[in-house]
Amino acid sequence: QKEVEQDPGPLSVPEGAIVSLNCTYSNSAFQYFMWYRQYSRKGPxxxxxxxxxxxxEDGRFTAQVDKSSKYISLFIRDSQPSDSATYLCAMIYAGGTSYGKLTFGQGTILTVHP
Amino acid sequence: SQTIHQWPATLVQPVGSPLSLECTVEGTSNPNLYWYRQAAGRGLQLLFYSVGIGQISSEVPQNLSASRPQDRQFILSSKKLLLSDSGFYLCAWSEGEGEQYFGPGTRLTVT
Structure with missing residues (x-):
């Protein structure tokens, strides 16, 4: 079982839709949770x-973390064609080290149609 | 504000040739630095990380090596490239053990 599981998609939605992206994890030691957006041939x-x-919440984006269920989500409101990208969840189990080792989900490809 | 640079952006190298990829960070001091590889259709794999000048830790044994000659400079090298070294190489930085910020990446094709 992978430490982080992400709904692989791909996901295709019309412009203006609400998008929900999800990840589950198995290690309760994860403490920091991140969402990255990666356009084709670019860095996250x-x-x-x-x-x-x-x-x-940050603008049209809302990140939700439920540690009791080991579940995180990213919601995108009023989705735009420019939101079309691969979305990666990532987590760090911190404490006791001087660096954070990121563990990534597999990524979800999102396409928003005009 | 902080900025991270990587070069070259694209590289095509023959098997057996050497490699040197460079990463620099501006606007911060003593960052943690990371090298990742992203193979086509696959996730990101951590290769090396550094918490200070001259301090390098390897996550995956392979024919690649890393060095940190200056506080905000991170270099990925190889003496002899393999076909399997092809991929998208990403440098990242963080302050301590928190969120990481990625550079634009170098796309390497070994022929």
Whole structure:
């Protein structure tokens, strides 16, 4: 069993739709949770990060973490064609080290149609 | 603000040739630095990380090596490339053990 499982998609939605992207994890030691957006042939761009359970909102993006269920989500409201990309969840189990080893999900390819 | 640079952006090299990829970070001091490889259709694999000048830790044994000659410079090298070294190489930085920020990447094709 992989430490982080991400719905692989691909996901295709019409412009303006609400998008839900999800990851589950098995290691309760994960403490930092991130979502990255990666356009084709580009480096991943950090979208959201959170250190605790609950919701964090930034513009059209909301990151949700439920540590009791070991489940994280990213919601995109009013999706735009420019949101078409691969979305990666990532996690770090921290403490006791001086660096954070990122564990990534497999990525979900999202296409938003005009 | 912080900026991360990688070069070259694209590289085509024959099997057996040497490799040198460079990464530099601006706007921060003593960052943690990371090298990842992303193979086509696969996830990101951590290759090396560094928490300070001259300090390199390897995650995956292979024919690649890394060096950190300056605080904000990270270099990925190989003496002899293999076909299996082809991929998208990404450098990243972080402050401590938190979120990481990625560079634009170098696409390497070994022929």
């Amino acid at each position: 761009e950090l979208l959201m990060y959170t250190y605790s359970s609950g919701n964090k």
